[in-house]
Amino acid sequence: MGSPGTLRIYLGAAPGVGKTYKMLDEGRRRAERGADVVVGFVETHGRAETAAQLGDLEIVGRRTLTYRGASFEEMDLDAVLARRPEIALVDELAHTNVPGSRHAKRWQDVRALLEAGIHVLSTVNVQHLESLNDVVETITGVPQRETIPDAVVRAADQVELVDMAPDALRRRMAHGNIYRADKIDAALGNYFRVGNLTALRELALLWTADKVDEALRRYRDEHDIDGVWEARERVVVAVTGGPEGDTLIRRAARIAARSQQGDLLAVHVSRSDGLTGADPARIEDQRNLAESLGGTFHAVVGDDVPSALLDFARGANATQLVLGTSRRPRWQRAVSEGIGTRVIAESGPIDVHMVTHAQAGGAWKPRLPKLTGGLTARRRWYGVALALVGLPLLTGVLTLAEGHLDLSSELLLYLGSVVLVALVGGGYPAVVAAALGTVLVNWFFTPPVRTFTIAEFDNLVALGVFVLVALAVAWVVDLSARRRRQASRAQAEAEMLSALSRGVLAGGRALPTLLDQVRDAFGQESVTLQERVDGQWLTIDAAGEPTGPPGTDVPVTDTLHLVLRGRRLPASDRRVLAAFAAQAAVALRQARLSAQAAEAADLAEGNRMRTALLAAVSHDLRTPLASIKASVTALRSESVRLDDDDVDELHATIDESADQLNALIDNLLDMSRLQTGAVNPLRRLVSLEEIVPAAIAGADRLGAPVRSEVSVEVSESLPPVLVDPGLLERALANLVGNAVRHGGGRPVAVRASALAGRVEIRVVDTGPGVPEADRDRIFGAFQRLGDRPDGNGVGLGLAVARGFVETIGGTLEPEDTPGGGLTMVVSLPTKDTP
Secondary structure (H helix, E strand, O other): OOOOOOEEEEEEOOOOOOHHHHHHHHHHHHHHOOOOEEEEEOOOOOOHHHHHHHOOOEEOOOEEEEEOOEEEEEOOHHHHHHHOOOEEEEOOOOOEOOOOOOOOEHHHHHHHHHHOOOEEEEEEEHHHEHHHHHHHHHHHOOOOOOOEOHHHHHOOOEEEEEOOOHHHHHHHHHOOOOOOHHHHHHHHHOOOOHHHHHHHHHHHHHHHHHHHHHHHHHHHHHOOOOOOOOOOOEEEEEOOOOOOHHHHHHHHHHHHHHOOOOEEEEEEEEOOOOOOOOOHHHHHHHHHHHHHOOOEEEEEEOOOHHHHHHHHHHHOOOOEEEEEOOOOOHHHHHHOOOHHHHHHHHOOOOEEEEEOOOOOOOOOOOOOOOOOOOOOHHHHHHHHHHHHHHHHHHHHHHHHOOOOOOHHHHHHHHHHHHHHHHHHHOHHHHHHHHHHHHHHHHHHOOOOOOOOOOOOHHHHHHHHHHHHHHHHHHHHHHHHHHHHHHHHHHHHHHHHHHHHHHHHHOOOOHHHHHHHHHHHHHOEEEEEEEEEEOOEEEEEEEEOOOOOOOOEEEEEEOOEEEEEEEOOOOHHHHHHHHHHHHHHHHHHHHHHHHHHHHHHHHHHHHHHHHHHHHHHHHHHHHHHHHHHHHHHHHHHOOOOOOOHHHHHHHHHHHHHHHHHHHHHHHHHHHHHHHHHOOOOOOOEEEOHHHHHHHHHHHHHHHOOOOHHHEEEEOOOOOOOEEEOHHHHHHHHHHHHHHHHHHOOOOOEEEEEEEEOOEEEEEEEOOOOOOOHHHOOHHHOOOOOOOOOHHHOOOOOHHHHHHHHHHHOOOEEEEEEOOOOOEEEEEEEEEOOOO
């Protein structure tokens, strides 16, 4: 097999921007240059300009497939492979093939063409990209059922953006160059609004820019290019979690803004041992600040901070790096170079900005070391006791063995004792032991004995080395204990924060759960979240009974505080508590956003209902009114002579239209009653032989004669059902009328059977059916899935039917009809139902 073909994709923000036109134009251009070009599949959508572009290009015949009684045309993959052209034009890459095709998706057909060595030109819209599908639905309110994995489009050899300004696209729409005239107004008022098109255009531009950026990174990696290419200004700002971070981020944002399309990237470097001392709450605040200014926040791990910063900046192809001047005092900077000095020396082509701030160059203040170590107070007292008791005992033993050991051996025994004291009590007891041991060795074992005079220089050196080694061992042991304690605390904090994040991500009761965790973790009597509103502090939520004075008050924002009542917390606990406080603010914001989203959803649903109702009134109610008006006008006209048959026909039209109006209004009123909970069923035992015939007769009022098209199979032996007869009759009438209208002219059957203490009624049609993915949607109000049979109905029949059935204690579910079609199954309780 030869080399695979190449794929070129024309990406558009919306239908009508000219993707297919550009693809055909490129195909014609290549054909004129002598390439063997065929049209595998092109959908012109009735657009004259696009159809004209086909010209004399060779078109491979399509394959016709039958699915659920309907015929569909798809690309004939086998015919294209057999023709084996040099280039194939294949439209609508995200298209889903009809069942029975070789592949489920058209992009899989294209992959087969590429594997056969055929070059392919194709098209796709940004709303079909899998990663953007939910974003597009949020923007437009229209779900996209046909999607394509982003990896397929990213793997294309070329992606060309076909762009058009929203106003220009709307003008094309208004001129009839995209949709038929009867769809223009609806499209301009819904999907093709200026805001929608602008947002979709931005998504397409950003996605294409990322694709270009990815190609640039891949090229740099393949060619081992480490230098910075200033294709786009990228400003990296390093934040440590210190108070100067806000100043640095804002300064970096201004630098990026002056670069027009510059990118802002904030980066925080953490040590691999996790002992950076950074304030998590402040880090979170700086993350929010960077994102609010249009940047991104990144956390990297590295023990060598300058190298980690520069590695990140080079990997991001950064052009500028913003650092804060050192907070260390001058004497420390004189002793060792700082991070900024190393970054400047090793930055290469990256410009480094050193930004001063209020905390720069802090003055040195002498401080006494804290008399605390990594061990508990009890352990330190044990160490002191061991030193005060053990060293005199060792001295007594060595005095008894005097003459058998030299000074070096005695010093090693004392050194071992100091190490033992350090292991038990830590650094300070070991210092005491070292000092005491030095005195005892000098007095009892260093010639001349029983004096503090040291006669020989070698003994002085040995004694000095003993002191230094003893102090060094004490320091190492104490540092190890301190680090172990810090690591244990860090692990506990990590586990606590992990539990915190799980509680917040759980949603629902995230804030109460979080406050309960704070109370339990820190042993408090109560924890409250308070917010200042109009100068007064109000309690938002609380864990425990908020009684007694506050023990610890943690400011989250200027108007939000976390208040703990109970024991006072040490400073070491406040860092984790600050993280809890920050997450409390996040949880509160999440709860409020969820409430706003629910309110917005209710408003959107109300708007959708009003829009659908207006559409129903403007068409579905107007049509029968127009028929009645026309019939009455003809009957009253003195200039038109009508025979008896004409008069009867006009009377029948009036009667039928009035029935349609009555049915539509009944459904609207019924839906209103269901939504407001005003339906009160009066249930009693009733036989289905009484209800089913009445329901079929009532279905005549829905706009289609059904009696002659419905077969009934209801046995007399069926047990009575416990229902409201009127509501069940209305529900079955809607189901039967719906089945007749959508059954494609085929007979409809109503069957009933008893099963496990319930009675099931099946309304069976053998029409085209409904895809499984759409079966929940057909029960939505004003939902017809784009189908308007005979122009009748406002899409309420199934919604009302399910509402009535559930109100009387039953269920209504759709299922496939064997051989094709849809069956509505109504399950009802009987008197024997538990």
